[in-house]
Amino acid sequence: MTTAEKTDGGAGRPPAAPGTAGRAAAGAAPRAASRIAAGLGGAAVRAVLLVVALFWLMPTVGLLLSSLRDSTDIASSGWWEVFTEPAQLTVSNYAELMANDAVTGSLLNTVLIAVPSTVLVVVIGALAGYAFAWMEFPGRDWLFLVVVGLLVVPIQVALVPVAKLFGGIGVFGDISGVVAFHVAFGLPFAVFLLRNFFAEIPRELLEAARLDGAGEIRLFATVVMPLGGPAIASLGIFQFLWVWNDMLVALIFADSGSAPVTVALQQQVRQFGANIDVLAPGAFVSMVIPLIVFFAFQRQFVTGVMAGAVK
């Protein structure tokens, strides 16, 4: 079996051009013919995937271009008109959006919710993950199984009671309540992921540090956390995007002063047609940070998603 045949088997390279195929298979006419057929098939595959890619991009492009047209243009024609009349493009919607205190305030709230939720999940999850991985205490195994069981609990089960609870202790409507809820429901996955990762740390490494006189807390801070970097990065990015993009939890536990941008925009959706000049740029602004995080940390995000399957 030649290497050429192997790459043809789909290792991510385009099929050999007919010319090279001809040279490689000189004197083997049927093989050359099948190569050409495969090349044609490759062209069809490329065409189909190109159409799919355009199809997938189009909705987002539509939002972006809509956000760059003023409300009269949006009300009278489709966003594709900018291809023939580029003069329609304007940033006035964005200027108005940024001058709107309600929107900028809600963007700040989104940050104030997403950052603490992420940091707390990582820290609390790592502490518990380390305890489950390397500390001896009675009931450790079944307690960990309980955490695993909580992985798939739908947040809907907790909405009514937690709203009552928060009302009782006076954090209903406050950012701290929203953060606490996100942390609690992020924890099963965090503990699960980090325990499994920490458990892979070689025992000798920890023993050596203990022999050097490091206590558990120093061990955790100077050895375990740095070693856990990749898992912590995945977890952090995953949780950050999850919380940044959440609408339901904030819809229930935040009030108008602590509402994140998703909730602020949701309140405009009822009059979709009239508010499109706020909704389109607002939606795009709310997407910018997740998209930057996504493109900057694709690898960690994918790892997080894969570890989070069955969440």
Place this chain on the structure above:
Amino acid sequence: MGTPRRLAVLFLMPALVLLGALVVYPIGYTLVRSLFDAGGSEFVGLGNYAEVFTDPDILVAVRNNAIWVAVAPTVATALGLVFAVLTERISWGTAFKLVVFMPMAISMLAAGIIFRLVYEQDPDKGIANAVVVGVHDTFAEASAYPGARPRPDGVLKPSGDGAFTAASPARPGSPADLALVGLPAAQLPEDARDAARAPAGDGVSGTVWLDFKPGGGGEPGVVDPGEKGLPGMKVEAVSGGKVVAEATTAADGTFSFPAGSTPRDAVLRLPASNFTEQYAGVDWLGPTLVTPSIIGSYVWMWAGFAMVLIAAGLAGVPRELLEAARVDGANEWQVFRRVTVPLLAPVLVVVFVTLMINVLKIFDLIYIIAPGPTQADANVLALQLYLSSFGGGNDQGVGSAIGTLLLLLVLPVMFFNVRRIRREGRR
């Protein structure tokens, strides 16, 4: 080594307190609460559950949830599988994956707004209907004069199916005046000129025009100066129920048939194709299509998730197995069906189950995309729970029953997870 046990408590405490107070205790509370009435004071047994399965509004939610769970994960997984296999054959596979995976990074609110725009009813604004209407009008010619009708006292009478037929046979030499009204002047084609009377020739002839003089005046049924002809109108000569000849009006509204092409008893008819309503596209967010349309937006978001996981699984499939099948004479479809898919089965199951759990709780997309009038038609359990408990329904008993049902539905997955981890722990 200090006091590990006390340390362990210290390390675990924050997580256990939060999990206990905000996850475990609420589960118990919801289970109990679901057995009490709306106000929470009276024990009603399984009454709330009975209501979930008898209240017609909530039944719609149950039905839609079943559709969602059956359709969305299947379509997303199938597309992800196809994309994962096909991207291996192109050089820009990574770029393709990024494009399809990207929607996973954005919020369902943003995706909802994006798809409200896509599904906009007006084909001049919504891309989905722009495409549908464009394709439709390419194959079926668009009619030029929707809404036009004859004067009640005129020559033409409605003859069923939207066509208008002259009351008496047309005679060569005396041009027919076929007056229409009911068209806004702005809707006239740009090439419409002032109407003229057709010259009296050897064949049947006439004029089709808009019998309305801008600014008033003019005599009904008579071609007055300033009134516009209706170009491109199809005119048929009908004899014994059959179309014997056809003509099309000119820019001034005149038409004529060649001499001798029409029998003596032929009457003139303006067929319905001149007047059919403009095709307005698909009612994406109407009562019947709203759920499939929103499922489409979900697939847009999550097919990338399936694709990335399946592609990772595919990378672990030994190439030699595929090659061996090809050497044995299997074609690409057979390799895919008999070798690739069975080898990927475990990954496919994980993807499918993950999507099912995700779809079970779907909320944001429906809350954002379904317009007010069809929200009830698009209802799902998570939305109903929100509406019952917080959105004015004022019935936390039913809300808790729905929450409990959602939990019951994920119990098998919970047991599976726990069993798997327990086995791994023993090894």
